[in-house]
Amino acid sequence: xxxxxxxxxxxxxxxxxxxxxxxxxxxxxxxxxxxxxxxxxxxxxxxxxxxxxxxxxxxxxxxxxxxxxxxxxxxxxxxxxxxxxxxxxxxxxxxxxxxxxxxxxxxxxxxxxxxxxxxxxxxxxxxxx
Numbered sequence: 478x479x480x481x482x483x484x485x486x487x488x489x490x491x492x493x494x495x496x497x498x499x500x501x502x503x504x505x506x507x508x509x510x511x512x513x514x515x516x517x518x519x520x521x522x523x524x525x526x527x528x529x530x531x532x533x534x535x536x537x538x539x540x541x542x543x544x545x546x547x548x549x550x551x552x553x554x555x556x557x558x559x560x561x562x563x564x565x566x567x568x569x570x571x572x573x574x575x576x577x578x579x580x581x582x583x584x585x586x587x588x589x590x591x592x593x594x595x596x597x598x599x600x601x602x603x604x605x606x
Contacts, residue, residue: 535582
C-alpha cells in the first residue's frame with residue numbers, strides 16, 4: 478500500500494489486542510509510512526508483525542516498534558489523546574526504548590520528512606510527562 482500523504486510504500490502491521498485501544502477506529506491493524514511517519518488504520522492486517530527495516534534506524538524494533546508507531550497515529554491530535562500518549566510512551570519505555578530520544582533522532586534525520594513537526598510535538602509531550 479502507498480502512503481496517502483507522500484506516496485511512499487508503507488509498512489503494514491497488526492495491532493495486538495492489548496494496544497488496540499490506542500488505534501483510532503475499529504481496525505485490527507495499521508500502516509506506517511517510513512518517510513512521513515503517517516499512520517493509518519488498516520482493516521486487513523497482516524498475521525504477523527513485519528520488521529520495521531524500512532523506517533530510519535532511529536525507529537525502534539522489537540517490542541517497542543508497534544507502540545512507537547501508534548504514538549505517531551496519535552501525535553497529530555495531541556490534545557485529544559493526551560492520556561493515551563502518556564500511556565503509550567510508558568509502554569515504549571518498558572520495552573527498552575526512550576521514545577523522546579526516538580522523536581529527537583527522527584526529527585534530525587534527513588531521510589524523514591514527517592507530516593507533523595516532531596520537535597514541537599516532542600516539547601509538548603515533555604510538558605505533560
